[in-house]
Amino acid sequence: MGMNMTEKILAAHAGLKEASAGQLVTCKLDMVLANDVTAPPSFKEFEKIGGPVFDNTKIALVPDHFTPNKDIKSAGLSKAVRDFANKYNIINYFEVGRGGIEHVILPEKGIVAPGMLTIGADSHTCTYGALGGFSTGVGTTDLAVALATGEAWFKVPEAIKVELTGDKPADITGKDVMLTLIGMIGVDGALYKTLEFSGEGVHSLSMDDRFTIANMAIEAGGKNGIFPVDELTMEYIKDRVKKPYTIVEADADAKYCDTVKINLNDLVPVVAFPHLPGNTKKVAEIDDIKIDQVVIGSCTNGRIEDMRIAAQVMKGHTVHKDVRCIVIPGSQQVYKEAVKSGYIDIFIDAGASVSTPTCGPCLGAHMGILASGERCVSTTNRNFRGRMGHVDSEVYLAGPQVAAASAILGKIAQPGDLR
């Protein structure tokens, strides 16, 4: 019987010829990831099992959530990660100033590749599905066991096929595609399932679009999101991935529990209203909503294309007097490229604040916390109650073009509104 992409990857890593939805499998892991919030408690559990780590080249540790350390306690968390990395000689440890946000740097540095199986103690680990691998988020205990054994158990998920047709219009971003999809199927529409993207429309999505889309599979409840490997993927990994990898394709007779169709030509800029990522509305159809803050960055939209799109919208304009606009390149490399391309000049000239890479405001950690009653348009991934600060603040999720236009006009807007 035919297998979909996720079934093939899980089967291959479980040493099986076949795997199908519902089956329990134990898989060998290619990469295990954690950050400064999730790694320290897992070290405690890890010590209960006892060292050493299963493979010091297959672990990535990235202090990115409360970094640069926001206070004494968070400094202790970062120190625990650093000490563990030194003790076990973890090759892929990324110190502040030499990395950035975990899900931006792992693809960027060629640490994840097509066909790989990655788990990370961070829910947005599903990002790497953009490269045609299986990756999913886990908690502290799963991570501890993975650090020690290099294995994890999975229930092979049912698969929803997301069939993309048409060509993505120039003013549409990957964020619009994903917020539209989550609006259609709901925040638990893919619960326990995989979202497998397919169809001709995939080829009109840039790699950065695909990272954004796969990144938010979790926001539909998904176990993972996964894209086929095409010429764009190959171009992206060409100078990055130095190790062997496997290109996995779904069989023609693969099984799917459901099919969702999206014609990319029909998409318009959207925004997800508080307090769920599935509260998607068309920007053109909403009333004036005044805002206090804009955040452009995160593991969802902190890549170079996001910086370019925001800079193009912002060029020659200034940030509205009542708005703080915070731009956060997702990695040192993105930051450097944005400087070289003149994007950072545009942001600073417009009156935006540019920050070193950090998850910071996305989870209400630091670097842009909202006061009671404040509203923020953000390119991040969650708009849950209190996510970015006070429980009575509001987050509206959008792509970088909508965020930049909103920063200029002081209300939720799209680039067309600037004319």
Place this chain on the structure above:
Amino acid sequence: MALTGKVWRYGDNIDTDVIIPARYLISFDPQELASHCMVDIDESFAQNVKAGDIMVGGRNFGCGSSREHAPVAIKASGIPVVIAASFARIFYRNGINIGLPLLEIGDDVEKISAGDRLSADTSTGEIKNLTTGDIFHARPLPGFVEDIAKAGGLINYIKEKKINA
């Protein structure tokens, strides 16, 4: 084992950010986390929860962040079992892995209200609403996942496997 307790009832899509907001993640001490559990939607919870009380949610309970601090905070509050229409998958895994029983009962959850007294048998999955007389059955855990739960969590399970290997 049958557990009997009073219900703390919450709605659909209770996310891990409200179970334990990120501003408290600078600590992973269970009691410290418990002292802030649910604070953004229910300030009374941490102050008034009694050991043995049962938490009941709607659909997609525990969605969002992978922070295991969320089920840890609930467990350290004295809650011995969480019942919901459905659980978000990372939360579900985390609950099993730390030895916090989670019972999934679909739409039957509508027949449970705040303050009801429930009796829940985590080994059979049978739940009795002692206030209304209703009886529900939770979906059983598949295969070796049940063994993980029975061992009291993943670390115990792995240690037992190591000893028996």
